[in-house]
Amino acid sequence: MKATVIGKEYVKGVAKKTGNPFEANVVHITYKKNKVEGQSCESVWLDPNNYPLSGIQVGKVYDIDRDSRGFIVDFTLHA
Numbered sequence: 001m002k003a004t005v006i007g008k009e010y011v012k013g014v015a016k017k018t019g020n021p022f023e024a025n026v027v028h029i030t031y032k033k034n035k036v037e038g039q040s041c042e043s044v045w046l047d048p049n050n051y052p053l054s055g056i057q058v059g060k061v062y063d064i065d066r067d068s069r070g071f072i073v074d075f076t077l078h079a
């Protein structure tokens with residue numbers, strides 16, 4: 001899927017449910033979706049070790065690949 005990055009942020013904290021610490025890079029994206037006039041949007045959580053925030057460019061188009069459970073397996077700049 002092709003998506004345009006419209007925002008990005010780093011989040012860190014402790015999960016309320018489990019008490020486990022977490023950290024992630026959250027990328028806000030827009031993309032085309034069936035039966036949507038205009039663009040659809042969502043926030044995607046990325047592992048900061050695999051996808052450093054400094055390497056993600058706002059306004060650029062990225063290719064996103066998900067596994068059968070919906071987890072991100074690839075997030076790369078569209079060529």
